[in-house]
Every structure is written in structure tokens, then in C-alpha cells.
Amino acid sequence: xxxxxxxxxxxxxxxxxxxxxxxxxxxxxxxxxxxxxxxxxxxxxxxxxxxxxxxxxxxxxxxxxxxxxxxxxxxxxxxxxxxxxxxxxxxxxxxxxxxxxxxxxxxxxxxxxxxxxxxxxxxxxxxxxxxxxxxxxxxxxxxxxxxxxxxxxxxxxxxxxxxxxxxxxxxxxxxxxxxxxxxxxxxxxxxxxxxxxxxxxxxxxxxxxxxxxxxxxxxxxxxxxxxxxxxxxxxxxxxxxxxxxxxxxxxxxxxxxxxxxxxxxxxxxxxxxxxxxxxxxxxxxxxxxxxxxxxxxxxxxxxxxxxxxxxxxxxxxxxxxxxxxxxxxx
Amino acid sequence: xxxxxxxxxxxxxxxxxxxxxxxxxxxxxxxxxxxxxxxxxxxxxxxxxxxxxxxxxxxxxxxxxxxxxxxxxxxxxxxxxxxxxxxxxxxxxxxxxxxxxxxxxxxxxxxxxxxxxxxxxxxxxxxxxxxxxxxxxxxxxxxxxxxxxxxxxxxxxxxxxxxxxxxxxxxxxxxxxxxxxxxxxxxxxxxxxxxxxxxxxxxxxxxxxxxxxxxxxxxx
Numbered sequence: 052x053x054x055x056x057x058x059x060x061x062x063x064x065x066x067x068x069x070x071x072x073x074x075x076x077x078x079x080x081x082x083x084x085x086x087x088x089x090x091x092x093x094x095x096x097x098x099x100x101x102x103x104x105x106x107x108x109x110x111x112x113x114x115x116x117x118x119x120x121x122x123x124x125x126x127x128x129x130x131x132x133x134x135x136x137x138x139x140x141x142x143x144x145x146x147x148x149x150x151x152x153x154x155x156x157x158x159x160x161x162x163x164x165x166x167x168x169x170x171x172x173x174x175x176x177x178x179x180x181x182x183x184x185x186x187x188x189x190x191x192x193x194x195x196x197x198x199x200x201x202x203x204x205x206x207x208x209x210x211x212x213x214x215x216x217x218x219x220x221x222x223x224x225x226x227x228x229x230x231x232x233x234x235x236x237x238x239x240x241x242x243x244x245x246x247x248x249x250x251x252x253x254x255x256x257x258x259x260x261x262x263x264x265x266x267x268x269x270x271x272x273x274x275x276x277x278x279x280x281x282x283x284x285x286x287x288x289x290x291x292x293x294x295x296x297x298x299x300x301x302x303x304x305x306x307x308x309x310x311x312x313x314x315x316x317x318x319x320x321x322x323x324x325x326x327x328x329x330x331x332x333x334x335x336x337x338x339x340x341x342x343x344x345x346x347x348x349x350x351x352x353x354x355x356x357x358x359x360x361x362x363x364x365x366x367x368x369x370x371x372x373x374x375x376x377x378x379x380x381x
Numbered sequence: 382x383x384x385x386x387x388x389x390x391x392x393x394x395x396x397x398x399x400x401x402x403x404x405x406x407x408x409x410x411x412x413x414x415x416x417x418x419x420x421x422x423x424x425x426x427x428x429x430x431x432x433x434x435x436x437x438x439x440x441x442x443x444x445x446x447x448x449x450x451x452x453x454x455x456x457x458x459x460x461x462x463x464x465x466x467x468x469x470x471x472x473x474x475x476x477x478x479x480x481x482x483x484x485x486x487x488x489x490x491x492x493x494x495x496x497x498x499x500x501x502x503x504x505x506x507x508x509x510x511x512x513x514x515x516x517x518x519x520x521x522x523x524x525x526x527x528x529x530x531x532x533x534x535x536x537x538x539x540x541x542x543x544x545x546x547x548x549x550x551x552x553x554x555x556x557x558x559x560x561x562x563x564x565x566x567x568x569x570x571x572x573x574x575x576x577x578x579x580x581x582x583x584x585x586x587x588x589x590x591x592x593x594x595x596x597x598x599x600x601x
Contacts, residue, residue, distance in 0.1 A: 201554040208590055242425050249531065251512045251547035285422040289397070292419075296397035297476070297514040321421035326397075373554070 057126035057353050061346025064143030065135025065163045067099050069106040071114050072342030077173055082343050083110045100138035107146045129349020132160035133367030140366035159349040160359040164372040167306045170344035175331035177304040181294045186307035187212030192294045200372050203294045204252025212309045214256035221264050222272050232276045233312050239277020252290045284315050288322045295326040305332040308339040351379035410469040431463050434530035441532030448504045450497050451525040472519035484558040488565045494524045495569025503574040505536040511544045512551040542583035
């Protein structure tokens with residue numbers, strides 16, 4: 052008889068999404084989440100944290116009501132310890148500590164970026180890919196080398212999702228701007244000229260946002276959206292192709308909230324083709340922040356004995372992907 | 382003379398943006414670098430980028446060679462077909478070399494690389510893609526620089542700082558001893574280019590603009 056896989060409760064709360072999930076091995080048992088949409092403007096950290104504080108009790112209650120077994124069957128409490136907005140992280144950590152003490156189960160401190168990667172490695176066939184992680188807070192090219200997830204390239208200023216949201220606000224599109232820009236772009240016809248900034252495998256988007264803003268006055272919104280996507284996605288594609296070519300990893304995994312963009316998916320698929328590599332993308336409903344990914348990463352931490360004592364569980368708002376010791380990959 | 386007629390098309394190597402054919406030109410080994418169109422980007426962006434990079438690479442490599450930086454010799458250019466014909470250099474990519482050598486054997490190589498980049502920057506030449514994948518280590522551990530497609534001529538300290546930050550970032554990504562190797566690199570860099578102090582200061586500024594810089598990765 053094989054020992055059954057651990058059951059993990061995952062708590063995600065780094066920015067505007069409160070996510071709670073229960074998983075066992077590769078199986079998602081329960082998944083609940085709730086996302087904050089500001090009435091206007093972007094996300095204010097304090098308001099987002101207040102939102103999380105209101106949502107977590109509701110979500111947790113729902114999860115515990117629907118548990119198909121007794122709560123003491125849960126083997127570990129995984130939470131997003133960083134990186135992210137300080138007030139949000141602290142709210143989530145408080146919830147996680149309370150649950151851990153109440154159930155007397157070990158606490159597992161998960162790196163949010165690593166969780167996006169582990170989600171892809173768990174639910175797609177990708178094993179050792181080049182990861183293009185695109186979201187509102189992060190844009191990184193990640194791959195496993197010498198015991199850690201190394202960042203081969205990343206944004207030197209703002210994340211792609213942040214760039215899309217900012218541009219969206221300038222055009223009075225609702226938050227988050229990304230999906231609206233994607234829709235508008237489908238109607239775009241004329242390619243307007245924008246700067247193309249790539250530095251090795253790294254890139255920057257804030258200058259491109261500034262340039263695109265200047266186009267709004269004299270061009271249609273759909274042309275601006277179309278051009279902005281064409282340029283920024285071409286940059287992400289080129290950096291990804293470089294990473295594939297340099298490391299010869301042979302597969303690429305697209306993850307993070309912006310991975311839900313169908314146009315970006317097609318582009319990265321083409322990149323994989325160019326480099327004779329396989330292409331994987333996380334499913335749309337798990338592309339954005341969620342508790343499932345935290346729980347999957349937490350499983351690895353528990354299995355490799357990386358348990359977090361409560362007195363050492365302070366949040367890490369600036370915790371980098373490459374600071375995590377990845378003991379679960381040989 | 383059409384150099385293409387003198388070529389024996391040989392083994393193909395595929396890079397991120399070009400296919401490299403190995404051939405010979407009057408018995409000397411050459412590399413033919415063909416930048417192919419990419420279906421994943423808009424044809425206007427694609428043409429603009431490929432043409433720009435072909436010209437930059439030719440111009441920047443030639444300038445670098447003139448001041449004595451070790452780069453492949455440019456032997457021909459076919460703008461219409463996006464083709465460069467280059468001297469073929471024998472050697473191992475720095476990335477692979479780092480796998481096989483201990484830190485103390487790597488240090489003299491990094492000192493030499495630093496000197497080459499210092500020479501480049503003191504002449505306002507920017508490599509633009511200075512990763513551990515774009516330095517070729519030849520016989521007697523002699524470093525040569527390749528892939529100048531993102532290169533340019535500029536006296537801006539920001540552009541120079543981007544070069545050495547790119548180098549440090551890829552180094553850090555693959556090598557535990559990155560700080561030691563980078564400081565050896567800097568020693569060589571500042572040795573031939575004392576004004577490089579400003580480049581280094583600017584590099585730290587750019588680094589602080591990025592997201593989530595851990596204290597342990599900050600350079601003092």
C-alpha cells in the first residue's frame with residue numbers, strides 16, 4: 052500500500068485576490084477565490100488588505116463546510132509569504148497562523164512566484180521548462196538551474212499586466228485593463244510605431260506606456276491597444292526565444308494572470324515552434340492568483356521538510372524568486 | 382564577386398534570431414548568419430528589427446575590431462537577404478566554460494573580459510546583449526565577443542551601465558560565485574576605463590529601479 056499524498060490548505064493573498072483551496076497530490080479538491088476591483092484607479096494596498104480581511108473568513112468557512120473529510124485530515128497550511136503588497140501579505144499571514152494554530156498543523160511559507168511555476172509543473176506535462184511568468188505584479192523568465200529557480204530575464208521597471216492596466220486607465224477602460232485591451236486590439240488595424248526595448252533577456256515597459264499614452268489623442272483606441280500588444284508581446288516572445296535557445300531546455304510554460312491572453316498564447320506557441328520546443332500554458336481559470344498554486348507549492352515544502360515555525364513567519368514583501376532553495380527538485 | 386557562390390554550405394546551428402551556416406571562403410572557415418523572419422511578430426516590426434540589427438551588428442563589430450577588441454571579422458553583408466558573412470571562430474561559449482572550470486581558473490578569464498568591455502566602452506561602443514552566452518572563449522582562454530545585433534554607438538552612461546548590468550544578471554542567474562567573478566570583471570573594466578566608475582554607479586541605480594532587489598544581491 053502506498054502512503055496517501057498530503058492534503059494541503061493553500062491561502063493566497065499578495066495583492067487583490069483572496070484565494071483558499073484544498074488539494075491532495077495533483078488533485079484539486081476545493082477552490083474558492085474572490086478578487087477586489089477598485090471602483091476607480093488602481094489597487095491601493097490598504098484597501099486591498101481590508102478587502103482580504105473581509106473575504107478570508109467567508110471563503111474559509113465555505114471551504115470548511117464543503118470539506119469531504121474532517122479538518123484534522125489536513126496535513127499543512129500553506130500561505131503566500133511574499134512577494135507582494137505588505138498590508139495584504141500581513142493579513143494573509145495572520146489568517147494562516149490562526150488556522151495553523153487552531154488545527155495544530157504545520158505552517159508552510161510559499162513564494163508566490165515559485166507557486167505560479169509549481170502550478171504549471173503540477174497540472175501541465177511541463178517538467179523542466181523555461182517559464183514565462185506574466186502578471187500584474189511580475190514579469191520574469193524563470194528556469195531551474197543549480198538548485199534554484201533562476202531569473203534569466205525580467206522587467207526592469209513595471210510588470211506587463213501593470214503596463215496594460217495603466218494604459219487601460221488612460222483610455223478609461225475598466226480595471227483590470229488587460230482583458231479590455233485584448234478585446235479592443237482585435238479591432239485594431241494600423242500598427243502605430245512604439246519603442247522596442249530589450250536588453251539581453253530583460254525588458255522595460257514604462258517607456259512604452261508613456262509613448263502609447265501620447266498616441267491616444269490622435270488615434271483610435273483599438274489601434275493603440277493593437278499596437279501596444281504587438282510591440283510588448285513581440286518583446287516577451289523574443290526574450291523567451293533567447294532563453295530557449297541559450298539554455299536548450301526544450302519546453303516553455305506560460306503562467307500568471309496575463310497568460311489568459313489568447314493572443315499572447317498564440318505568440319508563445321509560435322516561439323516554441325521556432326525553437327522546436329513544446330509549449331504549455333496553465334488553464335485560464337488558474338492563470339491568475341489562486342489558492343491552488345500555493346497549496347501545490349506547499350506540498351513540495353512539506354515533503355522536503357521545509358516547515359515554517361510561527362515565530363519565523365514574518366512576511367517577505369520583496370522575496371525574490373531566486374532566493375528560494377528548491378529542495379524538491381534533484 | 383558573389384561570396385555565396387564560393388561557399389560550401391555546412392552544418393547548421395540555430396540561434397534565437399538567426400541560423401548559422403558553416404562554410405569556407407578561400408579555405409578559411411566562415412560563418413554565414415541569416416536572420417530569418419519571425420512569424421510571431423507583426424511583419425512591420427519584424428522587418429524593422431531585422432534590418433536595424435543587421436546594420437547595427439555590421440557597424441558595431443567593425444568599430445570594435447578597429448580598436449582592437451576581439452570580435453569575428455566581418456567579411457560580407459547582404460542587406461536584402463539579411464545575411465552577414467563572418468570569420469568563424471573556434472571556441473567554447475562562456476556559459477559552457479563556466480561549467481567545467483573552478484572559480485580561481487575563471488577569474489583570469491573574467492579579468493580579460495572586463496578589459497575587453499572596458500576598451501569597448503571607452504570608445505563609446507555598446508554591446509547591447511552582454512550575456513554569458515555571447516562571450517566565446519578561444520584557445521589560451523582568450524575571450525571574444527559575438528552577437529552585436531543589439532549593439533550601438535553611444536556615449537550615454539545608461540547604455541554602458543545596461544551592458545554591465547546584463548552581464549551581472551546572467552552571471553548571477555547561473556553562478557554561485559557571481560560576486561567574486563563580477564568584481565574581477567570590474568577590476569579589468571576599470572583598469573582600462575577609469576571613467577567606468579560612473580558606469581558602475583549608474584548600474585546600481587538601474588538595479589534599484591527593478592522589482593524586489595534582495596539586500597544580498599545589491600552591490601556596494
